[in-house]
Amino acid sequence: MIEKIVDIAKRIEEEIIQNRRTLHQMPELGLDLPKTTAFVREQLTQMGYDVADCGPGGLVVVAGQGEKTFLLRADMDALPGEELADVPYRSQTENAHLCGHDMHTAQLLGAARILKEIEAELPGRVKLMFQPAEETVEGAKSMIEHGLLENPKVDAAFAMHVMSTLERGTVDYTRGVASAAMDTFFIEIKGKATHGSMPDKGVDPLQIAAHLYLMITSLAAREASMFDNIVCTIGEMGGGTAPNIVPDTAVLRGTIRSFDKAVRDRFVERINALVENVPMSFAAKGEIKWIPTPSIVNDDGVVDVAEKALAEVFSAENVINTGTPLTGSEDFSYVAARVPAMFVMVGTGGPDEYPVHNPNVVFDESNLAKSAAGLVAVAVSWLQGEAPAAQ
Ligand SMILES: [Zn+2]
Ligand SMILES: [Zn+2]
Missing domain, CATH: 3.30.70.360 (Alpha-Beta Plaits)
Incomplete structure (x- = not known):
């Protein structure tokens, strides 16, 4: 199954990169993401999803059928301030995607596309969370208050964050406390x-x-x-x-x-x-x-499944248990406080690159398709582990 997921991701790589560049040019802030959510809604609708609103600036879709539900999350908001990086798809507003949330949104749209293609084979449900206002730590809380984790009830969750100062193509994670x-x-x-x-x-x-x-x-x-x-x-x-x-x-x-x-x-x-x-x-x-x-606390059960699935997508030597948490904070912690969850960092640069939130930061897009495949691989692997034994 993971091989098939990776193949589909490779095939749609160009679309994921184009979506990322479109989003990069129209960064919006906080809970107020009219253009971003209109774009995401249109893409998801075209794929055949029923798109549900979930509080201001939040969107949710569900793929598959079954008892258990696994949640994948992307944040969509940007930061105020001018982008200084010299890229052809520079921000067209006074805001900028300096934390790479445009990457997250595009790769979760890619995951949505993959999930539609394999929907009949899914051993459960995958819920996709497109959240606003991560930078102001209001978005996840708001979506939870608007029923994110119900109908269908979410059993476990996973999120990725790009990191420009981490070696491209590597995935860093830790067990237990994962962020400050x-x-x-x-x-x-x-x-x-x-x-x-x-x-x-x-x-x-x-x-x-x-x-x-x-x-x-x-x-x-x-x-x-x-x-x-x-x-x-x-x-x-x-x-x-x-x-x-x-x-x-x-x-x-x-x-x-x-x-x-x-x-x-x-x-x-x-x-x-x-x-x-x-x-x-x-x-x-x-x-x-x-x-x-609060801190994100990575759940051992989800980590056990995800580290294997991610190793198949990114190759084992690139999936690294660092044993150290992020000094930064993340509002995915509100989700992780309620259901077993895991949060990982994906490298899109190297130690000499500008850090996230710097106006010069550039994110390497060469692993976007892999990240989309990684998200789906984690969800499918977790659902396979939970599904009733094969007949
Ligand atoms: Zn940030
Ligand atoms: Zn961020």
Whole structure:
């Protein structure tokens, strides 16, 4: 079966690359993907699928029949900012596909095409998830809230992410924790505005922000052990409108990344305590909001099946168990928290290439068809393992 899947993928390679280039030229953001979803919907409809909406910017189709359902996921959103790479299919908007989600969408469309050709032989159902807003970590959550994992009920799931700094044609994965947990925080300090010449008449939130900045970023230096693996970054900070006005409010926005839930919980608690107590000691008030994104935890059962299937498509020496998780985060973790799942990285470049999210990044397309075949091979292999014994 896998041989047949690979053959079909080779035959439709040109179509997958063309779809990718079309998507690359019309990048859209977040949950608002009107052109992208119109294109994907049209392609899927032409293939003979019934396309269902699943929340804003989300699309779902199902191939095959049977008891069990395996989910394959692609994200479709881009990033704001100009593309600087000199490619003939450059972005035609003020946004850019710098994370390669156009690759993911095109390869899942390729998988859809392959699945249609082998639909009668499928030992179960394959559900395809085309998701919006991965970059803002809203998309997977929204689709789950809109019934993604029901009707038919999803039993296991798989996703791939391209990586420009990984050797082309290789697949990297790990067992267990596969990506960092990301906890984004938004702090507001409420002081009291006054004239710049009369600081004693107000409460300066910028000064409190400066103290808080140092205290929060010092936590990882002084309260984390060498084994805690935690990073804390404040990437946005400020307030005020003029040199001679002490403003009312100041903000700090940042993120912590971690792999261990106990470490993560301890830091969240410590940052909350600082935000409550430091402003209070200056007669101001601090408030904090968190957007949590958990780690992806790869399921051993899915990994056992997928590593064999991927080895048949990419060849065994190219499928590498690195034993180390991604330091980045992924909202596929919301799916992986609910059903057994696996997330892998596919190399589309090499160590000297620009990294994802860099405006110069280029993704090598030569393994797009293989990736489409890999997605289908994992789904089919998992379903074969679950199907009732052959008659
Ligand atoms: Zn990204
Ligand atoms: Zn991404």
